[in-house]
Amino acid sequence: MTLKRQDYPTQADTVEAAVPFWHDAGKRAIVFQIFALFAVTGFSYYLYSNTQANLARQSIATGFGFMGKEASFEIGESLIRYSAADTYARALFVGALNTLKVAFIGIILTTILGCIVGIARLSSNWLVSKLAAAFIEVMQNIPVLLQLFFWYAIFYETFPSPRQALNPIKGIFLCNRGFIFAIPEAHNAYTAMGIAFIAVLIGGWLLNRWGHKRQELTGQFLPAGRITVALGIFIPLLIWALYGAPTAMNMPELRGFNFQGGLTVSPEFAALLIGLVLYTSAFVAEIVRAGIQSISRGQIEAAKAIALSPGQVLRLVILPQALRVIIPPLTSQMLNLTKNSSLAVAIGYADFVAVANTTINQTGQAIEGVALIMVVYLFFSLSTSVFMNWYNKRMALVER
Incomplete structure (x- = not known):
């Protein structure tokens, strides 16, 4: 039997076998990771057991069983029906909806105002440019909490009480209880109009996509935006007319120390x-x-x-390319606005943090309450990030 060359141990094999494992970077890394895993596990167990022992010593029950108990406290404003007889779970849900409301509206208004001021900052008009620069410098350098206190004080110190409320137009009142105005009475026509408007928006988006493809192939421009706007006005008005053109209004009226009826924008929410x-x-x-x-x-x-035209240059050339630079940092600002909404507790707005704090004070479930706050804000932040990352990927340049 003859041995082939590859059957003999090479010098590299001999050296590799002689090297101890602690001199091997790959093996050392595995050992270090095992030690780190044991350390983290041990530390986590210590924290858990110590927390459980302290809670048991103070006779504090753990778990989320309190969620089904009666909350026994009122919430100033709510998007859904709520009373003190409802459960803590519903109260926390009301707080989450209030946080979502201010974050959603705030993101939309912030994006619109920020774009306007940013474009104005580059205006060739000296006055417009300087006013935009002054707005940026002033607003950036005043802490947001101080701004909340300022606007809250404006409502309560400047505007009169409900009995002396400002009434510039019939059905509109402005006082230290907020901005109260009339709204249409509930009617099936408005539901149908809303559904039709959403359908028009979806149809307009599809029409716009088809129009772009058609323009690439034929060079013919389709005014999808103007068509969508026209249909978005005409079709809801047509549905309103077919339902009998309802005009009844839910008018606010002063009863006792406050207004009843209509829609109220509270000073806390506005500030x-x-x-x-x-x-x-x-x-x-x-x-x-x-x-x-x-x-x-x-x-x-x-x-x-x-x-x-200058408008076409901005809309067709500048903004489509600038968005690829704008979207990533814009996402961070949207997340900051959502997280900064937790400062609402300082001015008495019933957001999720305020409701959770009240729940903690009444039940003593501090760990569970703080955990819920973390989970809710994590969910809001991740949802925003997922949407903006999808949009950023959609706007990104694709290499060929």
């Missing part, structure tokens, strides 16, 4: 929304300005050379 929008929009404006300035001057000059 929180204004403060968050003004503060965050100053940062969004700088993001928009930087995104626009990232576009090379040559592309703008080329767009003007083919006789595009």
Whole structure:
């Protein structure tokens, strides 16, 4: 039997076998990870057992069983029906909806105002540019909590009591209890109009996509935006007329010490929304300005050379490219606005943190309450991030 060359142990094999494992970087890494896993597990068990022992010593029950008990406290404003006889679970759900309401409206208004101020910052008009710069500098350098206190004080110190409420137009009142105005009486027509409006928006989006493909193939432009706007006005009005054109209004009336009926925007909600929008929009404006300035001057000059109007240059050339720079930092500002909404507890707005704090004070379930706050804000933040990351990927340039 003859041995082949590869059957003999090589010098590299001998050296590899002689090297102890603690001199092998790969094996050392595995050992270190095992030690780290044991350390983290041991520390976690220590925290858990210590917490359980302290809770048992103070006769504090653990778990989320309190969620089914009666809350026994009122909430100033709610998007759904709520009373003190409802459970803690429903009270916390009301707080989460209030947080979602201010975050959703705030993100929309912040994006609009930030874009306007950012574009104004680059205006060739000296006065417009300087006013935008002053807005950015002032709002960025005043802490958001102080802004909330300022706007809250404006409502309570400037506006009169409900009995002396300002009434500039019939059905509209302004006082230290908020902004109260008339709304249409509940009717099936308004539900049908809302459904029709959403259907028109979806149809307009599909029409816009088809119009872009058609323009790429034939060069013919389809005014999908104007068609959508026209249909969005005409179709709901047509449905309103077919339902008998209801005009009944739910008018606010002063009864006792407050108004009944209509819709009320509370001072707490208004102060929180204004403060968050003004503060965050100053940062969004700088993001928009930087995104626009990232576009090379040559592309703008080329767009003007083919006789595009300033509005078309902004809409068709600058913004589509600037969005790829704007979206990532804009996502961070949206997350900041959502998390800063927890400062609502300082001015008495019943957001999730305020309701959770009340729940903790009444039940003593501090660990569970704080855990719920963390989970809710984590859910809001991750939902925003997922949507913005999807949109960022959709707007990103695809390499060929």
